[in-house]
Amino acid sequence: MTIKTSRLGTIEIxxxxxxHFKEGIPGFEHxxxxxxxxxxxxxxxxxxxxxxDGDISFIVSNPFIFKEDYAPYINKSVFEExxxxxxxxxxxxxxxxxxxxxxxxxxxxxxxxxxxxxKRLGKQIILDKGDYPIRYPIFQNLDGKVG
Amino acid sequence: MLVLTRKKxxxxxxxxxxxxxxxxxxxxxxxxxxxxxxxxxILRKEVYLDVADTNKQAISSTIPTNITLDKIFxxxx
Numbered sequence: 001m002t003i004k005t006s007r008l009g010t011i012e013i014x015x016x017x018x019x020h021f022k023e024g025i026p027g028f029e030h031x032x033x034x035x036x037x038x039x040x041x042x043x044x045x046x047x048x049x050x051x052x053d054g055d056i057s058f059i060v061s062n063p064f065i066f067k068e069d070y071a072p073y074i075n076k077s078v079f080e081e082x083x084x085x086x087x088x089x090x091x092x093x094x095x096x097x098x099x100x101x102x103x104x105x106x107x108x109x110x111x112x113x114x115x116x117x118x119k120r121l122g123k124q125i126i127l128d129k130g131d132y133p134i135r136y137p138i139f140q141n142l143d144g145k146v147g
Numbered sequence: 148m149l150v151l152t153r154k155k156x157x158x159x160x161x162x163x164x165x166x167x168x169x170x171x172x173x174x175x176x177x178x179x180x181x182x183x184x185x186x187x188x189i190l191r192k193e194v195y196l197d198v199a200d201t202n203k204q205a206i207s208s209t210i211p212t213n214i215t216l217d218k219i220f221x222x223x224x
Binding site for chain 2: 025026027028041042043044045055056057058059065066075076077095096097098099102105108110111124125126128134135138142
């Protein structure tokens with residue numbers, strides 16, 4: 001199928017790549033079908049694109065790239081809901097908010113997105129344990145560390 | 148919406164596994180205790196709304212084009 005997106009123009013989607021977010025994503029509860037796009041030139045970012053509304057897409061990234069010790073506690077019920085039986089089926093992303101000044105970009109570490117890449121099921125979970133911020137300033141935390 | 152009146156130390160049951168107890172009342176603040184299975188997520192509603200707001204903000208993010216992206220998260224010395 002072909003969809004028009006405001007971020008990446010007109011794109012061709014194979015229906016078997018559609019990821020189902022049964023409850024939508026907070027703020028966009030009505031949109032339940034997404035596709036994960038990974039144009040190499042955007043790496044380490046990916047685009048989580050709604051296929052029901054071409055104007056809705058999220059920039060996501062692997063949180064471990066910039067927060068190596070990230071260890072969200074995920075309830076067992078989430079694994080059941082997403083039919084995740086082995087760790088290798090699960091992929092974790094964090095939504096990135098990039099303002100005009102990109103050095104002020106933040107990652108939502110409190111509400112990661114977990115995807116079962118085999119069953120194509122996804123969910124944004126809100127961590128009720130631990131102390132991860134909704135707006136984790138990525139660059140402020142990279143600065144001052146020994147590389 | 149179902150509306151119930153409860154006194155201090157009284158509780159309500161939701162389904163089989165969730166109990167909500169009124170622990171105390173002090174002016175406009177109510178202390179609530181929640182007994183629920185470990186896999187039930189319990190959130191202050193404003194946290195959910197904050198996540199929703201952040202998501203709405205996130206859709207207007209633009210990826211910078213004037214920098215080398217693949218090294219963007221490399222730590223600085």
